Amino acid sequence: MLRALLLLVSVVAIAHAELCKPDAQNAFKVRISIKTALGDNAYAWDANEEYLFRAMVAFAMRRYSSKSTTQISNVLLCNVTDRVSFWFVVTDSSKNVTTVPGSEVEAAIRMNRNRINNAFLLSDKTLQFLKITSTLSPPVEPSTPVWIIVFGVVLCLIVAGIVFLIVSGIQKHKKKNKESTERENLEEKVEVTLENGIPCEALDLKAGHINGVFAAEDERFTSL
């Protein structure tokens, strides 16, 4: 009886060893970088963490295939290294000593990747399933690209500035033209005495008018 039991256990162990080894069929390698992710808050990888991992994989399988037959004991881990990295397979509970096809496992893990990551406080980069590519989230893009908004604002400011300068230039030009035509009309109507092209009314005859050019030249004359 004892011998039979021993034989059964060894058969199971060998079968497990057969099923879970590096590069076995339907086996996946996992690489975990806890210190990189958590720094000083890093936890140690021990048997409890392994149990949690097996539980998460079993959970993923259950959620994916919706049949609650996968047990934690169906998930086998082997070759745990210091890195921390290891291989795992998922055995089929209905048929003994066979493994669930890799594609199913892959799909299940993909679907629940977020949950698995969060259970270990890790991310896609620090909890790597080597053959399973992760779906990267695209960056958040607003509906209108930001640069067009800024471009529009700057463009409006510049165009407003140009229009303002042009319009004020035209107004100044018109005012100058109007002044010169007014002056001509004025000269035609009344015979106005002119002094150097300037009508005498414009000159302030009482206060006098200092001509800057000649005033400066006073200094050029030698004093008597």
Add this chain to the structure above:
Amino acid sequence: MEKSRPLWDNPLQFVFACISYAVGLGNVWRFPYLCQMYGGGGFLIPYLIMLIAEGMPLLYLELAVGQRMRQGSIGAWKIISPYLCGVGVASVVVSFFLSMYYNVINAWAFWYLFHSFQDPLPWATCPLNSNRTGYEEECEKTSSTQYFWYRQTLNIAPSLEASGSVQWEQALCLTLAWLVVYLCILRGTASTGKVVYVTASLPYCVLIIYLIRGLTLHGAVNGLVYMFTPKLEQLSNPKTWISAATQIFFSLGLGFGSLIAFASYNEPSNNCQRHAVIVSLINSTTSIFASIVTFSIYGFKATFNYESCINKVILLLLNAFDLEEGSLTADNLNEMKDHLMATYPQEYAQLMPQIKNCSLEAELDTAVQGTGLAFIVYSEAIKNMEVPQLYSVLYFFMLLMLGIGSMLGNTAAILTPLTDSRVIASRFPKEVISGVVCFMNCIIGLIFTMEAGNYWFDIFNDYAATLSLLLIVLVETIAVCYIYGIRRFEKDLYTMIGCKPNWYWKIMWAFVSPLLIISLFIFYLTDYILTGTLQYQAWDATQVNVLGLGFFSVLNLSSCKDTSFFPNYTVPQSGLLEVRSWNQGHPLILWKGKPGKT
């Protein structure tokens, strides 16, 4: 009644205009490169000698001519001698060529500036590929900053003849750049005079901020030590002296007619001798200052890349040999590598091709100049700083100010002769002439926004102005000294300023500067003739890069550009850039993607 010539409101506006024009992108992206290539701190010796021998005298000459003749370049040279108005026309044509392609740089600066208002910066990460399993292939092979520049900004074509279509985003930015320039020159000196207060002083504010930020970055000291260690043996290399002379010459913007135009709006009694000395000293000091900033940024980038490289090697070894995390660090890496090589010789040999030899020296050695430095290297450094958006906005705004300042000078060089000529000025107001010039330049500039536009830009940048300017300035110097007569010129200066130029100026004008320019001219002509088939670098997006050297190799490719203005690509290595030759418009494919020499 004759309309009096518009004047600068005060001499400070004139000085600022000259500084704004002279201090341009070349001070930021070419001088640090030359410093690195030609002996670090030792390069300052030929640089300062050339400043005294040709920079200051020629600048004073042009300013004095403009201030005395009070006309744009065509009118001024016509007064000097009626047979010489061709010199003025040549200046206007060269300025026209320059303004055609130069504003594209401002368009690129606008593009980057507008994209700096996002988190994260768009050049910080690669975009995802179509099935979202990884990053875009082209981006993986090089780096996110290069991908952003070559693919998302330029959308560069694989060769010159594959012109592609006009990129509407770049076309919009170019239109905006021309509108900004139009706004600044609309009213002539009245508007330009106000704008130059901003365009001259703002770059210095940003440079000081960057100096403080740069010096406090991790690894900046490596860059500074590397740059300032003088390698005096480079002084015996004639190329050092030629590069110094060339840099002084082109950095001051002589020969375009802009300085003559600016000086023509001066009061006749303005002391242009003092201003010439001030402007040339400020220009050179800015170059040195900018290279301190650039080298601290280089040091930071090189240290960052070196440490990333080391971390990648560590990760590779940890994963391959399943070692415990933290057992390999940067300090024990070399001993551990030897240990692993001894313990697992076979696996190690398999890994060997992937293990890079990380070297800080090699990272610092990658000398880059031109648009590569401004838009790739700097944005790479910025994305790794804290609050990158702020630094990015500041930096590209500074580039914009530098570029617009230079554009103001260029357009002044074209517009002043046009507004001086009575034929045109009597029929059309100043605003219309400026508008037409800006519009024509904008339309022609759309060539540079096409997919092959960057290649056209390189051609224009290298060939549009170089030889012509040397010839123009040579003829100018000889005309003033020997045709107009140096005694007559002396008298004119005495009338304007009140003191005669001393023997230093006269010797430089009459002998030293013309000799220097003649020797530069002969050198470039022979270099041009000896080069034979001209080549340009092209971006090949389809090449499979076996060695995966990525950013490092692409930088090496752009660093193998020679110092002269004539491209002389020597040893291309593998990467996405391939070399093609351009022989009278019939491009031939010389080399495609193999590591090694052409």
